[in-house]
Every structure is written in structure tokens, then in C-alpha cells.
Amino acid sequence: MHALLVQQPSLFDGLAATVELDAPLGGLTWFKVGGCADALVTPKTTDALSTLVTRCHETGTPLRVLGSGANLLVADEGVDGVVVRLDAPCFHTVEFDRDGPAPVRAWAGADLMKLVQECARRGLDGLSQLAGIPASVGGAITMNAGGAFGDTAQAVSSVGMLTHSGVRSDISAAEAGFSYRHTNLPRGIVLWADLALMSGDRETIRARVKEIFAYKSRSQPMADRSAGCMFRNPVEASTGLRTSAGRLIDEAKLKGFSCGGAYVSPVHGNFIALREGGSATDVLAVAAEVQLRVLERTGVRLEREVVVWSRRGELP
Ligand SMILES: Cc1cc2nc3c(=O)[nH]c(=O)nc-3n(C[C@H](O)[C@H](O)[C@H](O)COP(=O)(O)OP(=O)(O)OC[C@H]3O[C@@H](n4cnc5c(N)ncnc54)[C@H](O)[C@@H]3O)c2cc1C
Missing domain, CATH: 3.30.465.10 (Uridine Diphospho-n-acetylenolpyruvylglucosamine Reductase; domain 3)
Known part of the structure; x- marks a missing residue:
């Protein structure tokens, strides 16, 4: 039996919700890659959502909320616990x-x-x-x-x-x-x-x-498979103002840089996009290399803006 179904009290008993176990999440994100959630739950009412949240809290079950998946990368290994979608008409x-x-x-x-x-x-x-x-x-x-x-x-x-x-x-x-x-x-x-x-x-x-x-x-590759800007604009030490992460990546000559199926967009340096056949691991590899090269060149450590879900929680 599925690990989430043997919990006592059961998470989903009598819940006004659609529950899909081992549900692939990639198709629900703009990157269109990544593994499964242990359970993808679509509550039909706010009361059902409330009951689910309380049950997850009481049982220590991880719970995450999926929006339109435009700022999200799901790791290839997938995510543990419950992912909630606010897809019912009331939401x-x-x-x-x-x-x-x-x-x-x-x-x-x-x-x-x-x-x-x-x-x-x-x-x-x-x-x-x-x-x-x-x-x-x-x-x-x-x-x-x-x-x-x-x-x-x-x-x-x-x-x-x-x-x-x-x-x-x-x-x-x-x-x-x-x-x-x-x-x-x-x-x-x-x-x-x-x-x-x-x-x-x-x-x-x-x-x-x-x-x-x-x-x-x-100015942005809107039709590509990405999650928008990968990194937050960093604060410049000398001015205290935010500066463009895209410009730093561009100046490091990283536009077009790729690992596997993931690449830095030639249109906008802060967008990492995916080709057919690419994986979440490829995106993380490009992001890590971009961080390293910008750090080496400028001393600035770029912080990721895109949220990454994995079985080890949200990656930093
Ligand atoms: C082509 C493209 C262009 C973009 N341009 C921009 C831009 O110009 N400016 C910009 O800021 N962003 C941009 N983004 C990123 C994205 O659009 C934003 O970050 C957006 O706010 C993400 O919303 P979402 O519903 O898709 O959230 P998701 O990606 O689904 O989730 C992002 C985070 O929000 C949390 N979340 C979602 N819904 C809820 C909820 N109801 N309650 C609590 N937490 C929740 C999730 O758990 C997750 O941690 C772009 C993305 C793409 C793909």
C-alpha cells in the first residue's frame, strides 16, 4: 500500500478532493520536467483544503502548494508528501x-x-x-x-x-x-x-x-520552457542598489552556455531554458556553473529566485 495511505488518521478519508498518487508534476510546470509527487490533491472546497492542511500538520506530512508552476523546478527524483493544487472553481x-x-x-x-x-x-x-x-x-x-x-x-x-x-x-x-x-x-x-x-x-x-x-x-524568451529569471538581482555593495543578474551573466559571456538539454537563453542571460529531452538535473547543472563563473569573475554570489522542490525539501 502507498506510504501516505497507511497513515493514521488517514489523510484523505472522507475528503472532498481529487487525490492522485505518484502523480507526475512536470506537465504542471513551465519547465515541463521533474518527477512525481507522492500525492497530488485538488480539494473541492476551502473546508476540504483546511481539513487536509490540518491533517498534514498533525501527521508531519510535508505539504506544498502548486500555482501555475511558472517559478518552479521539480527535481527529477520528485517530491515527498502532498502537493496541493487550487484548481477547483471556488479557488x-x-x-x-x-x-x-x-x-x-x-x-x-x-x-x-x-x-x-x-x-x-x-x-x-x-x-x-x-x-x-x-x-x-x-x-x-x-x-x-x-x-x-x-x-x-x-x-x-x-x-x-x-x-x-x-x-x-x-x-x-x-x-x-x-x-x-x-x-x-x-x-x-x-x-x-x-x-x-x-x-x-x-x-x-x-x-x-x-x-x-x-x-x-x-526582451524575454516568453515561449521557451523556463521559470523566468533564475536568479535574484543582487545588491551592489558600493551603491546598496540592486543590479541586473542578467547583465552579470551576459558580461561573463554565458549566454548560450549549456549542459545536457539546458542552456542560458541567448535572448536574456537570467533565463535558463530547456530543450526537448533535457532534465531538471541539467537545469541545476547550468545554474550551478553560472553561479560559479559569476562568483569567480565578480565576487557576487547569485541567489536563486526559482523555487526547487525535491525529496530533500526545498533546495537552497
Ligand atoms: C516566461 C516567464 C516569464 C516570467 N516573468 C516574470 C516577471 O517578469 N516577473 C516575475 O516576478 N516573475 C516572472 N516569472 C516567474 C513567475 O511568473 C512568478 O514567480 C510567479 O509569481 C509564479 O507564480 P506561480 O503561480 O506560477 O507559482 P509557482 O511557480 O507554482 O510556485 C512558486 C512558489 O509559490 C508558492 N505558491 C504558489 N501558490 C501559492 C499559494 N496559493 N499559497 C502559498 N504559496 C504558493 C509555491 O509553493 C512555490 O513556492 C516568469 C516566468 C516565466 C515562465
């Missing part, structure tokens, strides 16, 4: 026209790109800076996704969470402690975000979304 809902200063509540499973388009269509301003970023709302909040035009935090007034022990809590943007590609949210699952969007001119917002999308398409 995809976007509530418009709510009263108060944050008129939109977007649930964590909602698609960010569609949300940006829909807000523009409704003449709601405040999300155009995120045009073209592939993400679920939960993933965008967790990573504080953003770029040259701004970040997710700018639009968020509060975040609804289910903590790792199964407790619901509402967290203000100030408490969430958003910073560059990071938050201080407690460990757990983002359920929704309340967005403080303003009414604006629909055509102006749409034009802005189009312009930012075009900029991204020109």
Missing part, C-alpha cells in the same frame, strides 16, 4: 464590485494574466505593471512578482491565508512585509488577495497593458 473566483477601498477579491487559483486583462476591460487600474507575468494569484503574492514596471504588492490591501496548522487569518499588506520578490507571510497557503484598484480610463489602461506585454515579449 478561481474573482469577486468584483466589493464595497470599500479594495473592490476586487481574487482567489489564489485565479490566473494572473487573465485577471490583468479583465481589470483593464472593466477600467480598473493598478495591475497593468504585471502584464505578461505567468502566475496564479497565490504564486504572484507569494513571490511578490513584478519587474521594471512595478510589483504585485502595489495593488494588494490584504491577504487571506490558511496557516500551515490550518488556521484562517487575514493579513494586511503592511503585515505581509512585501519586498523584492519576497514576503514575510506566515508559512501556509494564500487563499485570496484583496486588491485596491482604482477606476480609470479603459483605453489608457489597455494601452499600458499592451505596451508592457510587448516590452516583455521583446
Whole structure:
């Protein structure tokens, strides 16, 4: 019998959820590689999600949340424990026209790109800076996704969470402690975000979304199998300001460098992409070599932005 099914109390008994054991995860990520999760669980309700989180907490079962898999590499060996997908309709809902200063509540499973388009269509301003970023709302909040035009935090007034022990809590943007590609949210699952969007001119917002999308398409290999920027932009010691990791990689003449099926994109030095037949191990090998060569050349140790899941937990 599967290791997860012999646990007492059973994790999945009577749970309103779809459970797939030894589920391949690669197809659910942008890299399209990696091994299986012991269990991939898609709860049908927030109560079922809450029960699952509590049971995992009580049994010490590792639990991870999968968004749209755009910032994630799953190791070839796969991941232990439970991976949750917020794919049921209740987690995809976007509530418009709510009263108060944050008129939109977007649930964590909602698609960010569609949300940006829909807000523009409704003449709601405040999300155009995120045009073209592939993400679920939960993933965008967790990573504080953003770029040259701004970040997710700018639009968020509060975040609804289910903590790792199964407790619901509402967290203000100030408490969430958003910073560059990071938050201080407690460990757990983002359920929704309340967005403080303003009414604006629909055509102006749409034009802005189009312009930012075009900029991204020109400067990044959007159609390749990658997870966006592999490394965080490091802080320059002399100025205290962030500098482009892509530029450091470019200056180290690493564009096009490859190991197995993985390569540094010739379009953008901070994107590591995969060819057909490549593996997660290839991506990690390229990332390690890039880190080493940039360190040797500049003394800067690049930190990975892409999250890596493995059976040894989240790799540093
Ligand atoms: C072509 C391309 C372009 C990109 N461009 C950008 C860019 O311009 N700017 C940028 O910031 N990023 C960019 N990225 C990276 C990616 O889009 C963002 O990091 C995005 O926020 C990831 O969201 P996701 O839903 O795919 O999260 P996933 O990749 O599924 O997960 C990432 C992390 O978030 C956690 N997570 C996901 N959902 C939840 C939840 N509900 N609750 C708690 N934790 C959760 C996961 O457990 C994991 O640790 C790009 C990626 C690609 C492939």
C-alpha cells in the first residue's frame, strides 16, 4: 500500500478532493520536467483544503502548494508528501464590485494574466505593471512578482491565508512585509488577495497593458520552457542598489552556455531554458556553473529566485 495511505488518521478519508498518487508534476510546470509527487490533491472546497492542511500538520506530512508552476523546478527524483493544487472553481473566483477601498477579491487559483486583462476591460487600474507575468494569484503574492514596471504588492490591501496548522487569518499588506520578490507571510497557503484598484480610463489602461506585454515579449524568451529569471538581482555593495543578474551573466559571456538539454537563453542571460529531452538535473547543472563563473569573475554570489522542490525539501 502507498506510504501516505497507511497513515493514521488517514489523510484523505472522507475528503472532498481529487487525490492522485505518484502523480507526475512536470506537465504542471513551465519547465515541463521533474518527477512525481507522492500525492497530488485538488480539494473541492476551502473546508476540504483546511481539513487536509490540518491533517498534514498533525501527521508531519510535508505539504506544498502548486500555482501555475511558472517559478518552479521539480527535481527529477520528485517530491515527498502532498502537493496541493487550487484548481477547483471556488479557488478561481474573482469577486468584483466589493464595497470599500479594495473592490476586487481574487482567489489564489485565479490566473494572473487573465485577471490583468479583465481589470483593464472593466477600467480598473493598478495591475497593468504585471502584464505578461505567468502566475496564479497565490504564486504572484507569494513571490511578490513584478519587474521594471512595478510589483504585485502595489495593488494588494490584504491577504487571506490558511496557516500551515490550518488556521484562517487575514493579513494586511503592511503585515505581509512585501519586498523584492519576497514576503514575510506566515508559512501556509494564500487563499485570496484583496486588491485596491482604482477606476480609470479603459483605453489608457489597455494601452499600458499592451505596451508592457510587448516590452516583455521583446526582451524575454516568453515561449521557451523556463521559470523566468533564475536568479535574484543582487545588491551592489558600493551603491546598496540592486543590479541586473542578467547583465552579470551576459558580461561573463554565458549566454548560450549549456549542459545536457539546458542552456542560458541567448535572448536574456537570467533565463535558463530547456530543450526537448533535457532534465531538471541539467537545469541545476547550468545554474550551478553560472553561479560559479559569476562568483569567480565578480565576487557576487547569485541567489536563486526559482523555487526547487525535491525529496530533500526545498533546495537552497
Ligand atoms: C516566461 C516567464 C516569464 C516570467 N516573468 C516574470 C516577471 O517578469 N516577473 C516575475 O516576478 N516573475 C516572472 N516569472 C516567474 C513567475 O511568473 C512568478 O514567480 C510567479 O509569481 C509564479 O507564480 P506561480 O503561480 O506560477 O507559482 P509557482 O511557480 O507554482 O510556485 C512558486 C512558489 O509559490 C508558492 N505558491 C504558489 N501558490 C501559492 C499559494 N496559493 N499559497 C502559498 N504559496 C504558493 C509555491 O509553493 C512555490 O513556492 C516568469 C516566468 C516565466 C515562465
